[in-house]
Amino acid sequence: MRIYKILNNNAVIVRNAQQQEQVVMGCGLGFQKRPGDFLDKACVEKIFSLQEPGLQALLSELLQRIPTEIITASDHVICLARLKLPSLHDRIYLTLVDHFHFAIERRRQGIAISNLMLWDIQQLYPCEYDIGLESLKLIAQELDCQLPIDEAGFIALHLANAQLTGNMQITNQISLLMQEILQIVRLKMHIRLDENTLAFHRFVTHLKFLAQRLLSKQSLPTGDMALQEMVQNCYPQAWNCAMVISKHIEAHKHPKLSDAEIMYLGLHINRLHDRQAK
Amino acid sequence: MRIYKILNNNAVIVRNAQQQEQVVMGCGLGFQKRPGDFLDKACVEKIFSLQEPGLQALLSELLQRIPTEIITASDHVICLARLKLPSLHDRIYLTLVDHFHFAIERRRQGIAISNLMLWDIQQLYPCEYDIGLESLKLIAQELDCQLPIDEAGFIALHLANAQLTGNMQITNQISLLMQEILQIVRLKMHIRLDENTLAFHRFVTHLKFLAQRLLSKQSLPTGDMALQEMVQNCYPQAWNCAMVISKHIEAHKHPKLSDAEIMYLGLHINRLHDRQAK
Known part of the structure; x- marks a missing residue:
């Protein structure tokens, strides 16, 4: 120089x-x-x-407020995460440092924040969630601060969002499969799906987890026969639609849907049909 | 000086x-x-x-990579958000600036990231989600970049997590009500709930939205009678448990559960019972 x-x-x-x-x-x-x-x-x-002018200075100041030990601990968490998530973008430094700073501050003030997505995150991002749990142990050791389990979910979300490949591919596959199934429901049930209804929301939540189970090769155990027969007999149109979806899924080299999956799908489609028709 | x-x-x-x-x-x-x-x-x-040593320098460098126009646009979004969410913590500057930077970079590279939580976020954080949608318009105008709707969900989550009061209270109320309902199910159905099962996860997802509907004074429309009678006759234990929960909720000054709510709750409790017993 x-x-x-x-x-x-x-x-x-x-x-x-x-x-x-x-x-x-x-x-x-x-x-x-x-x-x-x-x-x-x-x-x-x-x-x-x-020194940067205006807003850039504010950002720097926000960073400077974060104690060095939190930055160091975040670095250790990121090193750990990189072993399992090789495509982690450097931006994770900003988001995690900021997150830990805020979480520890809240903890010390006795403020608890529940994570309503905790269970979803656990299912959709199992690897990131495990790293989240490991991080809580590491933070407890290094900073003598036991963060609540809800924070493992927030950490997992940050990790999931800072990846350039890997996780993103699965996420997009789930999303695509959901769109295909919705299209079949639209055509077979002759309904216009209103995305702003609770009924629609409940249906896509069901689809999301169905798609996630398919991609991770899991399946629901067999359901009870009484309910299955009732769905088949009382809601034939919804049942048929569920069968078409099942065939579409098989044709795209995904695992075959179990009877229980088809039954619940039928039940959901019927519910959606009733709600949207009103 | x-x-x-x-x-x-x-x-x-x-x-x-x-x-x-x-x-x-x-x-x-x-x-x-x-x-x-x-x-x-x-x-x-x-x-x-x-100049800060080591990691602090890395953080500053990450910030310096963010173009000024993104920082300015983020500031406009935050001003907009503060009108509706007065308790927004300053840290939102760091998280939003970083988020927009990454989202715009991805968009320009043609990488799409689906947000699997989109519908959940929309239901659980309606106010933050609306601001998310407004933000997308603002970003499109100021930076000539049309971000996908999935990003509105991510923005909403950042906004939800950067609040010190307000939202947090509702979140914690939902969480508390869920814990109470789970406790009733444990006692009435005599089951040990295994938090790591998919069945448990599906049940708490149902409870989460039930609690959210209660707190926002919404209710499910009446369900169909055939299904309701079937649940009541075939699964009397689960139905009774749902009735106990309904009374508990009413006793705590929440709105009365509709018949449809009780029916779906019974159906879920029975499913959970079957899965956990296996």
Whole structure:
């Protein structure tokens, strides 16, 4: 790195890789030097960077409020996470450091925040959730702060959102399969699906977990026969629609749906049909 | 602010409120001055701050990579959000700026990330979700980038997690009511609930939305009688348990459960009982 300007014997200005000015200080750093000369790195004691204006300064200030030990602990969590999630983007540093800072602050003030998505996260992002649990242990050891289990879910979400591949592919596959099933329901049941209804929401929640079970090759155990017969007899149109979906899924090389899955799907389709028709 | 050290006629060192050294530059700033003299603020042209060591530097660098226009647009979104969510913590600056940066980067690279929680978020955090939708419009106008609707869900989650009161209270109330209902099911059905099963997860998902409907004074429309009678006759134990829960809810000044709610609750309790008994 070359000297750009001499301030005095112990202080010079250089430009970093982004061509931003930096003040570098150290004993004798500027002594008998001229602009263009190389900086003697061994003499550097302090580096000052140009302060950002306005909002950028606010962001820096927010970061500076975070204690070093939280930053260090977050780094350890990220090292651990990278062993299992190799495509983790560097941005996870910002989100996790910020999250731990806030979570620990809340904990120390005795404020608890429930995570209503905890169970969903556990099912949809099992690997990230496990890392979340590990993180809580690590934070407890290093910072002497036992965060509630709800935080494992929040950590898992941050990890899931900071990945560039891997998880994202499964997420998108689930999403695609859900769209295909919705399209079959629209065509077979002759209904317009109103996305803003609770009924629609409950149906897509069911589909989401059905798709997740299919992709992870899980299946619901056999349901009870009484309910199954009732669905088949009382709601033939919904049952047939469920059968069409089942065939579509099989044709796309997914595992075959169990009878229980088809039954619950039929039940859900019928409920959706009733609600949307009203 | 007083001068701490003179570097030359145009550069001095001061200490900020946190007692950290800063290099201040400006024409004639140090001319005929001594340490302890007041800094002439009108002459300040540039301020340099001490560069943080190690990880703190990495965090700053991550922030510096974020374009100014994204920071400005995030600020506009936060101003909008604060009108509806007055208790929003300043940390939202860090999380939203980072989120938009990543989301826009992904969008420009043609990478789509589905949000599997979208519908849940929409139901559980309706106000935050609406702000999420508004944000997408604002981002489209200011940055000429149309983010997918899935991002409205992610934004809503960030907003929900950055609130100190308000939302948090409702979230915790829902969580508490769920715990109470689970306790009744344990006692009345004489089952040990295994939190790691899919059956348990499906049940708590149902409870979560039931609790949310109660707190927002919504109710499911009447269900069909055939299913209701079947549940009542075939699963009397589960039906009775649902009735006990209904009474508990009423006793705690929540709205009365509709017949449809009790029926679905009974159906879920029976399913949970069957799964857990196996």
